[in-house]
Amino acid sequence: MRNWFLGSTIALAVALAFLAVARAQTDHSGAAKTDAKATGFDPHDLAGIWNPAPFMQPIGEVNPLDLGGHPNPLPPFTPAGEAAYLANAKFIAAGAVLDCDPFGVSRNFFTPRPFEILLTRDRLVQHFEYYDNWREIWTDGRKIPADVDPEYMGYSIGRWDGDTFVVDSAAYNGKAFLTWQGFPISESMHQTERWQRLDQDTLKIVFTFDDPKNYAKPWSITFFWKLRKDWVMDAHPCTLSAIKEYDDRVNHADKLPGRDYSKPEKK
Amino acid sequence: MKSKLIKGFGLIAGLLIVCVPMFAHHGGSDYDIQHPRTLKGTVTEFFWSNPHCQVFLDSKDDSNKVVNWTIETLAPAVLRRAGWSRETLHPGDQITITFVPSKKGTPVGMLRKVVLPDGSELSGGALGEQPQQ
Numbered sequence: 001m002r003n004w005f006l007g008s009t010i011a012l013a014v015a016l017a018f019l020a021v022a023r024a025q026t027d028h029s030g031a032a033k034t035d036a037k038a039t040g041f042d043p044h045d046l047a048g049i050w051n052p053a054p055f056m057q058p059i060g061e062v063n064p065l066d067l068g069g070h071p072n073p074l075p076p077f078t079p080a081g082e083a084a085y086l087a088n089a090k091f092i093a094a095g096a097v098l099d100c101d102p103f104g105v106s107r108n109f110f111t112p113r114p115f116e117i118l119l120t121r122d123r124l125v126q127h128f129e130y131y132d133n134w135r136e137i138w139t140d141g142r143k144i145p146a147d148v149d150p151e152y153m154g155y156s157i158g159r160w161d162g163d164t165f166v167v168d169s170a171a172y173n174g175k176a177f178l179t180w181q182g183f184p185i186s187e188s189m190h191q192t193e194r195w196q197r198l199d200q201d202t203l204k205i206v207f208t209f210d211d212p213k214n215y216a217k218p219w220s221i222t223f224f225w226k227l228r229k230d231w232v233m234d235a236h237p238c239t240l241s242a243i244k245e246y247d248d249r250v251n252h253a254d255k256l257p258g259r260d261y262s263k264p265e266k267k
Numbered sequence: 268m269k270s271k272l273i274k275g276f277g278l279i280a281g282l283l284i285v286c287v288p289m290f291a292h293h294g295g296s297d298y299d300i301q302h303p304r305t306l307k308g309t310v311t312e313f314f315w316s317n318p319h320c321q322v323f324l325d326s327k328d329d330s331n332k333v334v335n336w337t338i339e340t341l342a343p344a345v346l347r348r349a350g351w352s353r354e355t356l357h358p359g360d361q362i363t364i365t366f367v368p369s370k371k372g373t374p375v376g377m378l379r380k381v382v383l384p385d386g387s388e389l390s391g392g393a394l395g396e397q398p399q400q
Binding site for chain 1 (some may be wrong): 314316317319322335339342343344345347348360370371373374375394396397398400
């Protein structure tokens with residue numbers, strides 16, 4: 001009887017220990033997690049509309065909104081990366097940026113317009129208001145497929161590391177710009193993001209860009225967003241007809257050439 | 268250290284303000300943000316559309332000649348959050364408009380704020396969160 005009781009107790013203890021380990025593995029959590037009741041917000045609940053707060057970026061980093069023509073500091077370009085940047089900057093200065101190609105992930109983040117996060121069973125979905133771009137981040141534990149076709153928005157996977165949501169993305173097609181300044185992205189880009197909800201209203205993301213074709217070493221940008229509970233997303237699709245009308249009404253009135261509709265799309 | 272931080276914040280805020288016309292104008296040209304202008308005039312058209320709305324305004328110049336100005340705004344989404352709608356302006360409305368003019372000297376500008384016929388004022392909206400003053 002006594003042996004039966006002792007055996008049952010040990011078996012129960014082993015089972016509980018197993019469940020605890022299994023739960024920790026499910027959470028992918030090596031770090032301490034914040035108690036939502038104590039802080040008034042759940043750091044794992046990222047749903048909502050987030051508006052960028054560029055003024056919160058730490059001083060000394062590459063500023064993705066330094067659009068005066070001479071951004072300082074510049075990323076650590078390779079010679080090929082610098083040449084690509086200068087070509088892109090010339091393209092932008094000529095007004096040829098008036099097209100509707102998807103922005104790619106990072107340029108969407110660094111556009112001073114909101115994005116909304118939607119959470120589903122297996123994905124975190126971002127809807128960027130500007131030009132109506134969408135991004136899926138898979139959260140079901142999958143890896144980035146080796147044979148996935150490169151795309152403007154790449155392919156993204158995410159997992160929780162304590163209270164930090166870690167995103168890896170790759171499979172970019174090399175046709176988008178990293179920022180509005182025209183910093184390049186090649187097909188070798190591997191982008192890492194570390195998302196942290198710092199408080200009820202503040203989201204911080206540290207981006208690290210690892211693209212050996214264009215940059216001599218990985219480099220980072222830290223950016224912040226504020227939660228806008230009272231906002232709804234607005235419609236801002238890009239259509240060539242609207243761009244052409246804008247050209248006719250504004251750019252031509254200002255004696256700017258606008259987009260050259262007689263030429264094919266940029267390569 | 269504190270003053271350095273404040274200086275840095277000021278610099279970044281300044282860069283943000285500088286960047287606004289660049290976003291607005293798409294074509295790489297920019298506006299003379301150091302010399303905003305204010306005009307009184309009559310709305311001839313209010314065009315509510317992406318990528319940017321436009322206010323067309325007849326206003327008399329120094330020689331009493333009527334000039335039709337093209338004043339672009341930010342996108343409808345940004346204006347809506349600043350209290351605008353597609354019905355905010357109509358042809359014939361008498362308004363006072365503040366804008367930054369094109370550096371080319373053309374009658375083109377980027378809207379900063381407008382005083383409506385009833386005396387109420389609307390800003391041209393903001394891109395991203397702004398630092399608290």
